[in-house]
Amino acid sequence: MPGSVKERALRYGMVTLVWLLAAVVLAGCFLTENVKGKLSHKINEQQDVVYYNGTGLLNLNKLDEFLERKAGSQRIIQYTIEGDPLFMELRYEGDKLSVTYDNTEDAFGSKEISMYTCSTLERKEESTELKYTLTGCEGEYPEAELLRVHYGLSEQADFGFVLQYGVNRRNEINTLEQRLVKDLQDGRTVEASDFRLPHAKLQSIYRELVLAGYMQDKTLTEACNRKPAVTYALLVEMNGNERNFAWSECDQSADGKVMTALAQSIISEVQESELYQALPETKGYYE
Missing domain, CATH: 3.30.1560.10 (Mago nashi)
Known part of the structure; x- marks a missing residue:
């Protein structure tokens, strides 16, 4: 039976998803380029990693599987506080990670599609949080946090x-x-x-x-x-x-x-x- 939802959005703050380009492209921190083709906006709740702002995370295991196999692609979708989806796709191209960011459905965003390259995706788990970080990225800042999951009781x-x-x-x-x-x-x-x-x-x-x-x-x-x-x-x-x-x-x-x-x-x-x-x-x- 489906679980009944009584939570208030933002009450728990268990998961903080830091979207690299949403924060740093506007500040000019990364060397990026706009691309013409946008990512598909059809969300697959069985395959995509999805963060619903304030109410949890779906399919985190898919990101772990992507990291381990070092091949193919993985999509991550975050919903803003206003309920607008932000899309990101990670794709292995040889020994590099191609990262595409699409905020064209964000009412308060720049409505751009941007692309950049990093060398690795790292996973680090501590006692009360799990963190995913992109490293070896082009531009001024070679390292940036992709995803942080908090579970501090x-x-x-x-x-x-x-x-x-x-x-x-x-x-x-x-x-x-x-x-x-x-x-x-x-x-x-x-x-x-x-x-x-x-x-x-x-x-x-x-x-x-x-x-x-x-x-x-x-x-x-x-x-x-x-x-x-x-x-x-x-x-x-x-x-x-x-x-x-x-x-x-x-x-x-x-x-x-x-x-x-x-x-x-x-x-x-x-x-x-x-x-x-x-x-x-x-x-x-x-x-």
């Missing part, structure tokens, strides 16, 4: 989640009510007392949520032709707002795969804890 006023999973969702990880429930798969469940996750694990889980684009609507399904089937329900609360998702292991859509990977990451974080490992082992199994 300490920057948020409050954060909590509830993940229910398994057959009939009998397992539960609940940081809002400090509940940890394990399904023993023999008709019984067992609950840990005084369940709390340390800040380091909460930070790690928050990072996974941000990189999965949890603030965007997801097209998910709970339908499944397997018996029994593993299903998931995830509630995330942040700064007084909430997101809800529900899906099954059978959902092999792009969104379904992302959410299942996210759930498995959260489960792994919790199952590594001493509190979880102290719970009784599973007694039975589902047929």
Whole structure:
């Protein structure tokens, strides 16, 4: 089921997308040239990296795949505060990166299409942010930030989640009510007392949520032709707002795969804890 959106734009400030030419071409920092042909303005939400101002990021993994294969092209689209799209395309041409920037749909922009060349795209991850930087660029400034993703948990006023999973969702990880429930798969469940996750694990889980684009609507399904089937329900609360998702292991859509990977990451974080490992082992199994 799609997540309900209650967030206010700009409330979170989790992702800052710095568009190289939007900032520096006007200041004359880069040697650029206008080009006649514009980029396609049809957005592919399955392939393009898309940043919706204030409400999250789609398909960040596509940028990682582009960086690793060092071939082909990748588009990045940012929406301005006013809701206008800005288009950028990175394309490998031999051992160089050709960068095309198109702001012709920006009501407050210069309405130009510009092109320049850089040598590499670098990815650097720190404890609370992930940064992509173009290096070896032509012009006065050889290095410029392309994309910065923030996931510092300490920057948020409050954060909590509830993940229910398994057959009939009998397992539960609940940081809002400090509940940890394990399904023993023999008709019984067992609950840990005084369940709390340390800040380091909460930070790690928050990072996974941000990189999965949890603030965007997801097209998910709970339908499944397997018996029994593993299903998931995830509630995330942040700064007084909430997101809800529900899906099954059978959902092999792009969104379904992302959410299942996210759930498995959260489960792994919790199952590594001493509190979880102290719970009784599973007694039975589902047929």
